[in-house]
Amino acid sequence: MPNGPMEGVDESTWMDVIQKMDEVYSQLIDDEIELEKKNTELEQSQQFIFSVLSAMSDVLLVCNERGVIEETNAALCELVGRRDAELRGTSIYDLLADTQSTDRARTVLDNTNPPRRGEGLELNLLDALHQSVPVDANCTPRVAASGRRVGTVFVARPTAEIKRAYHELRAAHEALKRAQQQLLHSGKMASLGRLVAGVAHELNNPISFVLGNVHALSRYCARLSRYLAAVHAGEPAEQLEALRSKLRIEHLLGDLPSLIEGTLEGAQRTADIVNGLKRFSAMDPEARSPVNLNEVIGRAIHWVRKGVAPSFEVHWQPGAPCTVTGSAGQLQQVLMNLLQNALDAATxxxxxxxxxxxxxxxxxxxxxxxxxxxxxxxxxxxxxHIFDPFFTTKPVGKGTGLGLSISYGIVEQHGGALSVRNHPEGGAEFVLELPLAEAVPA
Known part of the structure; x- marks a missing residue:
């Protein structure tokens, strides 16, 4: 400050200067506070990014357009057994285990027009023990604000764990398929067990008929043998005629065709019953052929009637031919389950x-x-819940809760649908829809 007053400068002028200096000082303090705030936010952002990179289980590598490493994460450092400071400035090709991986990485880095979404490739990296580790990498271009490509971001995941998980999933899927097949067959065997009494009665008639005819044929054979022995012995004609009359050879010869025909018919009937049971119990989930549903309905009613529920009334008239493509045994199992379930509910x-x-x-x-x-x-x-596995309203020991669940699965495998509702006139009504054979694609 000058010793004397300056010419043209009064006290108010000095007051204005001091006020401006205060304002500038206050602004500097505010700017410094804001700068410290921005620095704190920047440090927090950097810490957040670092924590994210450290928490990533996937391998992260950022390189420039020449393949020089600029950034890594903890997963990569742990995999290759080197620190981040050691990796920075080195070439990405030093981490690759074979020439095929080097060629693939070079193709990506040399691409002047890479896709914005990136591209995937398989690479083999050298781990801490210098062993090859396969990884599935996604390579995304890194672009500057000017739009120029300045590098590439590699995000990779070791595929050994994925392959192991895939094999475990595949094994579990195969086990599930086997369990489903066993469940289907167990349900079929349970339905087949209901028919034991009826089947025994069904087989008893033709087998008894065959046995009776065979006993008659055995007696006829003894008579013919006795008569032929007399013929070969050269007995006189009068004695042969008397023996022929006594043994009733004429009646025997006339009765033989009907005995043989009846025996064949009884044997064929027995074979048909056995084949029907084999066809029903066979495990043929993949077998698909044209099936006349009217015949399946008829067989289902027949077997249920021959089983444990012979006394029931069925109102059904076969209508127009309805042919579907599928397994006759499985569809018969569905209809038998529905019939038996209806009879159990009504009884x-x-x-x-x-x-x-x-x-x-x-x-x-x-x-x-x-x-x-x-x-x-x-x-x-x-x-x-009616189609849920093991769901049943029957008392313990009276039902497994699998019949309707298995039926639902079989119908779905045939491209159809199975539903249930309460009919307005009373009782439960199951609705089965199946595509016709002409509507099923080849």
Missing amino acids: GVGRSLPVVWIATDVGSTHLQLRLRDNGPGIAPEHLS
Whole structure:
């Protein structure tokens, strides 16, 4: 400050200068505070990015356009057994285990017009023990603000763990398929077990018929042998005629064709029953052929009637031919399960005679089969669980809860649908829809 007052400068001028200096100083303090705040936010952002890179389980590598490493993460450092400071400035090609990986990486880095989404490739890296480690890498171009490519970002995941998980998943899938097949076969065997009594009765008639005919043939054979022995011995004609009359050879010869025909018929009937059971119990999930559903319905009614429920009334008239493509044995199992379930429901309420109504409607591409019983219907809270495995409303020991679940799966495998509802006139109604054979693609 000068010793005396300056010419043209009064006290108010000095006050303005001091005020401006205060304002500038305050602004500097505010800018310094804001700068410190920005630095703190920048440090937090850097710490966040570092924590993210450290937490990544996938390998991360950032290099420039020449393949010089600029950034890594903890997963890569752990895999190759080197620190981040050691990796920076080195070439990405030093981390590759073979020439094929080097050629693939060079192709990506030399591409002047890479896709923005990046591209995938398989590389082999050298781990800490200098052993080859396969990784599945995604290579994305790194672009500057000017739009020029300045490098590449490699994000890779070791595929050994993925392959191991894939093999475990595949093994689990195969085990599930085997368990499903065993479950299907077990359900089929359970249905087959219901038919044991009826099958025994069904087989008893033709077998008894065959046995009776064979005993008669045995007696006829003894008579013919006795008569032929007399003929070969040269007995006189009068004695032969008397013996022929005594042994009733004429009657025997006349009865032989009917005995043989009846025996063949009984044997064929037995073979048909056995073949039907074999066809029903065979494990043929992949076998697909044209199936006349009317015949399947008829066989299902026949076997259920021959089983444990012979006394029930069925209202069904075979309509127009309805042919689907599938497994006759599996479809018969579905219908037998539905029939048996309907009969169990109708019998459980103490009705004198269970009644089942079956109707089929054939459309242009699908057919619909409706099966209704005169039982009490299904409780509303059970409708959504009726096809769940092991769900049953029957007492313990009376049902496994697998019949309807297996039937649902079989129908789905045939490209159809199985549903249930309570009929307005009473009882439960199952609706089975299947594509016609002409509508099933080859």
